[in-house]
Amino acid sequence: MPTILYRNDQKISPADVMKIAVYAEHVGRQCYDVFAEDGSRSRSEALSRRARDVSNALDFGDEPYLSLETTKNVLDLRDMVSGMCFDRFGERGHMGKTMDLLGMARDVDDVLDKLVVYHLSPEEMQEAEAAWAHEGQFFPKDRR
Template identity: 85%
Template sequence: MPTILYKNDQNISPDDVMKIAVYAEHVGRQCYDVFAEDGSRSRSDVLSRRAQAVSDSLDFGNEPYFPPETTKKVLDLHAMVSGMCFDRFGERGHMGKSMDLLGMAQDVDDVLDKLVSYHLSPEELKEAEADWAHEGQFFSKDDISGDETDSRRGV
């Protein structure tokens, strides 16, 4: 598990706080994490409490600050939503994450980059590099660099 260091110089804007608030609101109203075999879904008490805890702890002042306790709440909610938490449902039990939720999750990642630093042990770093090398084999060099190939342009 990486070591998480909380930053004191956060450079957080009111827009950043709003991004977290919108994310927590969406998760608390639109996301589900408990699924029954009959196709029904519900929101666990843990998910509801985490979303509410994030909302309750936000500083909407002109110069907001995220104390470590608030940052931990955001990290916990974000980790839970990244897993088995969905807001889009289709036929035959299809579950997914909407583009809205994925965009909000990216916004939260961007804000978290201002709040925390992750430090990996040498073993974790080696494992992460091995995972990246493994995952990287499934992408063409152009996918990694961002250059468009003819196949990606549809030519």
């Protein structure tokens, strides 16, 4: 598990805060993470609470600052949504993530890059490099 360091010298804008707000709003209204055998779906209390906590804690001022707790809440929400949380549903139980949700998640990741720094131990770095090498074999080779 990487060590996460939180930055005190945040360089975020009101637009960055709005990206997080839009994401939390979408998740709180459109995403589901509990699925029943009969095909019904619902939102867990944990997902609802995390989206609500993020929304309620955002600073929309001219010089926004996200507290350590708020940043942790954004990370927790992002981690939960990146797992078994979906906002697109089709026939025969198909579940997926819309391009809108994926784009919002990318925007949130960009904001989080301004708020946190990840440090990997040497063992974690080795594992990550091995995973990247394995995944890299599935990408097309550059043919120059």
